[in-house]
Amino acid sequence: MKVISVGDKIDLKLKVLGIHSHFNHAINIYTDKGLVFIVSKDVGSGPNSIVLDESNLNKFTLDDISRFDYSVYSIYNSSFELFHKDLEVLVNNLKTLKDYLFNYAHPLSAVFLLDSSRKSNFVSLFSLNLANQLEESFNRLLNFDLNAIDSLKGLGYGFTPQGDDLIEGFLAAIYVYEKLFDLNLSSLRKTIYDRALTKNKVTNTFLYFTSMGLFYERFKDVLKALFTGFNLEESILKMLSFGETSGADILTGFIKGLEKLLEGGNELWQ
Amino acid sequence: MAVKGILKKGEYYDSVTLMLVQKDALNIPGVEDAAVVMGTLQNKSILENSGMLLEEFKNATDADLLIAVKGKDDEVVEKALKEIENLLRKSRSKSEGSSDYVPKSLDGALKIMPDANLVLISVAGKYAGDEAIKALSKDLHVMIFSDNVPIEKALRAKQIGYEKGLLVMGPDCGTAIINGAPLGFANVVERGDIGIVSAAGTGLQEVSSIISNNGGGISQGIGTGGIDMKEYYGGLSFITGLKALIDDDETKVIVLISKPPHESVLKKLQDVLKNNKKPVVGCFLGASKEIVESLGAYPVSTLEEAALLAVSLSKGTSFDKFKKEIEEREELIKNEAKELAKHLKPGQKYFRGLFQGGTLAYETELILTDMIGDVYSNVPLKPEFKLKDSWKSEKHTIVDLGEDEFTVGRPHPQIDFQLRNKRILEEAKDPEVAVIYLDVVIGYGTNRHPIEDLVPTLEEVRKISNALVIVNVTGTDKDPQNKKALITALKNSSAHVYERNAYASKVAGYVIKEIGG
Numbered sequence: 173m174k175v176i177s178v179g180d181k182i183d184l185k186l187k188v189l190g191i192h193s194h195f196n197h198a199i200n201i202y203t204d205k206g207l208v209f210i211v212s213k214d215v216g217s218g219p220n221s222i223v224l225d226e227s228n229l230n231k232f233t234l235d236d237i238s239r240f241d242y243s244v245y246s247i248y249n250s251s252f253e254l255f256h257k258d259l260e261v262l263v264n265n266l267k268t269l270k271d272y273l274f275n276y277a278h279p280l281s282a283v284f285l286l287d288s289s290r291k292s293n294f295v296s297l298f299s300l301n302l303a304n305q306l307e308e309s310f311n312r313l314l315n316f317d318l319n320a321i322d323s324l325k326g327l328g329y330g331f332t333p334q335g336d337d338l339i340e341g342f343l344a345a346i347y348v349y350e351k352l353f354d355l356n357l358s359s360l361r362k363t364i365y366d367r368a369l370t371k372n373k374v375t376n377t378f379l380y381f382t383s384m385g386l387f388y389e390r391f392k393d394v395l396k397a398l399f400t401g402f403n404l405e406e407s408i409l410k411m412l413s414f415g416e417t418s419g420a421d422i423l424t425g426f427i428k429g430l431e432k433l434l435e436g437g438n439e440l441w442q
Numbered sequence: 443m444a445v446k447g448i449l450k451k452g453e454y455y456d457s458v459t460l461m462l463v464q465k466d467a468l469n470i471p472g473v474e475d476a477a478v479v480m481g482t483l484q485n486k487s488i489l490e491n492s493g494m495l496l497e498e499f500k501n502a503t504d505a506d507l508l509i510a511v512k513g514k515d516d517e518v519v520e521k522a523l524k525e526i527e528n529l530l531r532k533s534r535s536k537s538e539g540s541s542d543y544v545p546k547s548l549d550g551a552l553k554i555m556p557d558a559n560l561v562l563i564s565v566a567g568k569y570a571g572d573e574a575i576k577a578l579s580k581d582l583h584v585m586i587f588s589d590n591v592p593i594e595k596a597l598r599a600k601q602i603g604y605e606k607g608l609l610v611m612g613p614d615c616g617t618a619i620i621n622g623a624p625l626g627f628a629n630v631v632e633r634g635d636i637g638i639v640s641a642a643g644t645g646l647q648e649v650s651s652i653i654s655n656n657g658g659g660i661s662q663g664i665g666t667g668g669i670d671m672k673e674y675y676g677g678l679s680f681i682t683g684l685k686a687l688i689d690d691d692e693t694k695v696i697v698l699i700s701k702p703p704h705e706s707v708l709k710k711l712q713d714v715l716k717n718n719k720k721p722v723v724g725c726f727l728g729a730s731k732e733i734v735e736s737l738g739a740y741p742v743s744t745l746e747e748a749a750l751l752a753v754s755l756s757k758g759t760s761f762d763k764f765k766k767e768i769e770e771r772e773e774l775i776k777n778e779a780k781e782l783a784k785h786l787k788p789g790q791k792y793f794r795g796l797f798q799g800g801t802l803a804y805e806t807e808l809i810l811t812d813m814i815g816d817v818y819s820n821v822p823l824k825p826e827f828k829l830k831d832s833w834k835s836e837k838h839t840i841v842d843l844g845e846d847e848f849t850v851g852r853p854h855p856q857i858d859f860q861l862r863n864k865r866i867l868e869e870a871k872d873p874e875v876a877v878i879y880l881d882v883v884i885g886y887g888t889n890r891h892p893i894e895d896l897v898p899t900l901e902e903v904r905k906i907s908n909a910l911v912i913v914n915v916t917g918t919d920k921d922p923q924n925k926k927a928l929i930t931a932l933k934n935s936s937a938h939v940y941e942r943n944a945y946a947s948k949v950a951g952y953v954i955k956e957i958g959g
Contacts, residue, residue, distance in 0.1 A: 193454060227550075276566070279853060280461045292860055296468050298477040298492040298510075299461075305488055326482030326504060329464075330457025333482060370482065371504040409566050416456040 173236055174225040175245045181219040181386065182208060188237055192373060193331070196230050200374060201237075207377045210237075216410075217248035218388035219381045250386040254351040256399045259434075262352075265398045266427060272408045273427075277420035282306060282334045285424050302328065310338050310425070314432045321367045334421045336375035339368045341425020343382045348395060348426075349433040361385075391422065443474070446519045447496045447510035448527070454480065454507065455530065463529045469894045470525060472518035473511060478526060481506040548576055560609075562625055564588055570613060571595025578602045578610070585665070586612030587626055593674065600670070600678040609686065610679045612667040616643040616887075619650060619663030626665075627856055629885035630920035634659015636752045637693035639683040641666045641700040642727075644799025644883055645745055648916045648943055649699060649725070651885075652749035655918055655941065658756050661692040668800075671700050677707035681714055688718050695755045696722045697748050698739065701804070702729035711737055721755045723748050727801070728808050728823075744944035745805055775945065779952030782910055782938065790876040790909065791959030793817070793950060794869040795840040796862050798855040799916070802881045803842040806947040813951035814838060814959065820845055835869060838954070856888040863899040870907040876959055877910045877950045878903065881943060882932075884917035884925060892923055893931045900935035910953060911937040914946040 178184065182205075189202040197212040209221040210229065217223050222240070270286060277283040280299075284290035285307060294303045306327055312320030321339065328334030343361055350357050365383035369376055381387070387395065393407035411419040460478045467476035477494055479485040481502030489495040494510040502508055509526050513519040548561065561577040563570050567590030574584045574591075575598060584599065591613035603610035611618050617640070618625040622633050629647055631654035640646035643665060650660050664683035671677050680700070687693045696718075703711065703726065715722060715737050724739030725748035734741035740761055742748045747768060754764045793810060797803035803821065810817050816824065819840045820832040829836060832847055843855040843862050855862055862880070869878050882892055889895055900911055913932050917925050932939045940946035 279858075280457075292864070293858075295860065296464065296477075297475045298488065298494065299464065301488045301492050302479075302485075305484070323484055323487070325484065326480075327484035327488070328457065329460040329479055331454045331480075332457075333480065333485070334457070335484060372480075372482070405568060416459075418457070 173239060174241045174243075175222055176213060176225050177217045177221075177223040177246045177248045178242075179217060179219040179221045179248050180250055181381070182222065184242075188234060191234060194229075194232070196228055199229055199232050201234075207373055209377075216389035217250075219248070219250035219386045220377065221248070221388070223248075248389065250381065250388070250392070252347070252351070252385060252387050252392055252395055254348070254399060257352055258399070259352070261401060262398055265401060265404055266430070268404060269394070269398065269408055269423065270427060272405065272412070273420055273423060276409065276412050278417045281417035281420035282310075282328075282338055282424045283420050285310060285338075285428060306334055306338070309335070310342075310428070313339070313342060314428060318363065318367055321364065325368045326370045326372065328421075330416065332372070332375050332378070332418050334417065336368065336370070336372065336379065337418050337421030338425035338428075339364065340375075340378050340382045341422040341427075342429040343379065344387070344391065344395070344422070345426045345429025345433060347382070347385045348430060358385075390419070394423070443512060443514065444516045444519045445494055445496065445510065445512045446516070446523060447494070447499060447508060448523055449481070449498055449502055450507040450509070452505050454505065455533070459530070459533045463526055463533065466529055467511060467522055467526050469891045470513075470518070470522045471894075472514040473522045474514070475512040476522065476526070477508070477510045478530075479508055480504060481508045548573065548580075552580070559583060560585065560620060562587060563612075567591045567613065571599055574599040574610065574612075575602060578606065578608055581606065581608065583609040583620075584611065585615055585618055585620075585625055586610070586667070587615060588612070589614035596669075597675060600675055604678040604682050607682065607685070609664060609682055611665045611683075612679075614669065615665040615667040617646045617663070618665040619646075619660055621662070622660075624886045627883070627885060627887040628663070629654070629916075629918050630922075631663075631918055632659035633661070634756065635661055635692060635694035636697060636756055637661045637687035637690060637695070638663045638697045638699065639666065639680055639687060640664070640698075641668050641671045641680055641703075642801035642804075643668075644881075644916065645699040645725075645727075645801035645805075647799070647883055647885060648745045648802060649697060649749045649752075651916050651918050652746055652942055653753055656750060656753050658749075658753035661690060661694075662687060668701070671703040671707050673704040673706055677703055677710055680707070681710055684711070684714055688714070688720060694720060695752050696720050697725065697752045698722060698737075699725045699745070699748065699801075700727070702726050702733065708733065708736070715739070723751050723755070727805055744809070745801070746942040746944040772948075775948045776952050779949050780956055782949070783953045783956035785908060785910065786876050786953075786957055787908065789873060791954070791957060792835075792872075792875050793838045793840075793877045793879065793954050793959070794835050794872075794875050795879040795950075796865055796869070797840065797842050797881050798844060798862070799881050799883050800842050800844050802883070802914070802916070802943045803840050805943055806879065806950075807840050809944060809947040810838065810840070810951050810954075813948070814954045820847065833865075835872070838959070841865070856883050859889060859892070859895040859899075863896065866899050867902060867906075870903040870909060873907075875907070875909045876957055877912055877953055879946070879950050880911070880913045880937075882913060882915045882917075882928070884915065884921045884923040884928065886922065888923075890923060892928055897931045897935050900932065900937055904936050910950075911935075912946055912950050913937045913939050914943045915939060915941055916943065 186203040186205045192200040199210045279293040309320045309324035324335040361383040397404040397407045464478045511522045560583040564587040567588045570588035616626045666679040670679045722739040724734035731741040817838045818836045
C-alpha cells in the first residue's frame with residue numbers, strides 16, 4: 173500500500189497497539205504516541221493522518237502497516253498562517269459559507285443554530301430536548317461561560333457527537349481571531365480543550381490538534397479559502413462530506429464563534 | 443406508558459444512521475418517543491429529562507450505544523426495540539456489503555457495469571455539467587438530477603446529446619421511467635405502448651400513473667427538466683426524446699407534457715413531427731388549442747385528459763368518443779361538488795391548495811383561475827397575484843412547497859411532510875377557509891410513510907375545522923407505499939380522496955362556486 177502523505181505530527185517510529193475503529197475510508201489506530209488515522213486519499217491529510225493511495229480500506233488489517241510503501245510521500249503541514257487579513261473578504265465569504273450550509277448540510281446537523289427554522293426537523297421529545305440543550309450550552313460557551321463545556325461535550329448522536337464538533341469549531345474560531353488581530357489566546361484554548369476532554373479518544377484527538385492551531389486538510393482548505401476566496405465552494409463541499417454531519421457541525425461552531433468574537437471583541441473573555 | 447431499552451457495549455455508528463433509525467422508530471404505531479445515542483454523560487442527562495434514562499444505562503460509557511423507547515405498552519416497546527436493532531443491523535450490512543460496489547467516479551462505475559448505457563448524475567450542480575459531458579463523450583445517455591448547473595455547461599451537454607442522439611434528461615430532472623425502471627421520483631407503472639416526453643416532473647408522474655391505473659402502459663417516460671423548453675436551451679432534450687419515441691418500435695402513442703414552449707421550440711417540434719405517423723397527445727398546460735394542433739397533435743387541457751386520451755388511442759378508441767365522455771362527466775363533478783358544499787358554514791369561502799408537486803400546483807391554478815377567478819400564489823399566473831409572504835395565504839391561495847424558498851435546508855416536500863403539516867393546521871384555524879386541497883405523490887424516492895406522516899394532521903384538522911379536505915393521490919397500486927391503505931386511511935380521517943388532480947381540482951372549484959366564494 174502506497175503512502176501519499178504523512179501528517180507533520182506523526183513520529184513514524186510509533187508502536188502500533190491495536191485498532192480503535194474501522195470505517196471504509198479510515199482506520200483509527202491506537203499507538204504508543206496516541207491515535208493515528210490511516211485514511212484513503214479522498215479523506216485527505218491531517219496532523220496525525222497517514223494517507224494511502226487507496227480508495228477503500230474495507231479489507232485493511234494491521235498486518236498491512238508493515239507493508240506500507242514510503243518510497244514517495246509528502247509531509248502534510250497542518251499549521252495555518254494568515255497571509256491575507258482583509259476583513260471585508262472574510263465577511264463576504266462567511267456569507268457564502270452560510271449559504272452552502274443552508275443548501276447542502278444535513279437537515280439534522282447543528283446548522284439549526286444558524287437557521288432556527290431548521291429546528292422543525294427535530295420532532296421527537298428526545299431530539300428536541302437534545303437540540304435545545306445543544307443550543308443553550310453552545311450559546312453559553314459563545315459568551316465564554318466555560319462551565320457550558322461540561323454540558324456540551326459528548327452531547328449528540330454518533331461517533332463524534334455534535335457538541336464536540338461545535339467546540340472544535342469554536343476553538344478554530346478563537347485561533348483564527350488571534351491570527352487576525354495578532355493576539356495569543358493559547359492558554360484559553362488549552363483551558364477549553366482540557367475541559368472538553370471525554371473518554372472519546374477520537375474527538376479528544378480532533379480537539380487537541382485544533383486547540384494547538386493545527387488543522388486537518390479539509391478544514392484548513394476552508395479556512396484558507398475564507399480569506400482568499402480561492403476554491404471556496406469546492407472546499408466547503410468537501411468539508412460537508414466529512415463524517416455525515418461533523419463537517420457541517422464544525423463549520424457551524426466556527427461561524428458562530430467567529431461572528432461572536434468579531435462582534436464582541438476582547439471583552440468576551442476578559 | 444412503558445419505557446424499555448437496550449445497551450450495546452462498544453458499538454458505534456455515524457450520527458446520520460442513528461438519527462434516521464430514531465426517526466423510523468418514531469413511525470412505529472404506539473411509539474411516543476425514541477432515542478438511539480452514544481452513552482455520554484450529556485446524552486444520559488437528556489434521556490433523563492425525556493423520561494427515558496433506564497437503570498442499566500447509568501453506568502454506560504461514551505463507547506456504548508443506548509437504545510431507549512417510550513410507548514403505550516410493553517408489547518409496542520419490545521416490538522420497536524427489535525425493529526431498531528434490525529434497522530441498525532441493516533444499515534451496517536448495507537454499508538459493509540456495498541463498500542465494494544460504491545465507485546467514486548464514472549470510470550470506476552463503468553468498470554463494474556461496462557454495459558451500462560445511462561448515467562444518473564446527482565452531485566453538486568457546479569460539477570454536474572462536467573460529469574454529464576464526460577458521460578456523453580463515452581456515448582452514454584444522461585439523467586441530471588442536480589439543479590443549479592451552470593447554464594453554459596447544461597447547454598453544452600444538451601447540444602452534445604442532440605448531436606449524438608443521446609438523451610440528456612435535466613438538469614433538475616426529477617422523474618424518468620426508462621425501460622421500466624423508475625428513476626428519481628417515479629411510480630411503478632405497467633409497461634405498454636405509450637411513450638411520454640415531459641418537461642414537468644410531477645406531470646410525468648401523474649400522467650404515467652393515470653395511464654397505468656386505467657389499463658394502459660408505458661414504454662418510456664423521458665423527463666427533460668422544465669428549463670429545457672426555454673429559448674436558451676431550445677428544447678434540445680425534449681426534441682431528442684421525441685425523436686427517440688418516434689423511432690421506438692415499442693411506442694405506439696406519444697404524449698408530450700410541458701408548459702407552453704417558447705415559439706422557437708415550437709417551430710422545431712413542428713419540423714420533427716412533420717413526418718411522424720404515430721398519434722401524439724399534446725398537453726401543453728395553459729397553451730391554446732391552436733398551438734397544439736399546429737403540431738398535428740391532439741389537444742388536451744389537463745394531465746388527466748392526456749392520460750385518458752393516450753389510453754383510448756392505444757386501445758383504438760376515437761378522439762371524438764373520448765371528448766364526449768369528458769364533457770358528460772362535467773355534470774357528475776358539479777353534483778358531487780354541490781353535495782360537498784352543503785357541509786360548509788356561512789363565511790367559509792376560500793380555497794387553500796398546499797402542493798408537493800409543482801406541475802400539479804400549476805394545473806390546479808389554471809383550472810381554478812378559469813372557474814373562480816384569480817388565485818394568489820408563490821408561483822402565480824399573473825405577477826400581481828404573487829403572495830406578499832409565501833408563508834401566509836391570502837383569499838384563494840395555491841402554494842407550491844417544492845419551490846426553493848421552502849426547500850432550503852430541508853428535504854423536498856414529497857419526502858418530508860412536516861412543513862406542509864404545519865401549514866395545513868394554520869389554514870384549518872382560518873374560519874374563512876372552505877377547502878384545503880392537498881396532493882400526495884407516492885412512488886419511489888418519495889415519503890415512505892405517508893399514512894403515519896399525514897393522517898394524524900388531518901385528524902387534528904377535523905377537530906378544529908369543518909373545512910373540506912380534498913386530497914389527490916398520484917401513484918399506482920404497485921408503488922411501495924400501499925396506495926389502497928393510504929386512500930382508506932385518508933378517507934377515515936374525513937378527507938375526500940381522488941386519484942386525478944384535474945378532477946379533484948374541478949370538484950374543489952365547483953364547491954367554491956357553489957358557496958359563492
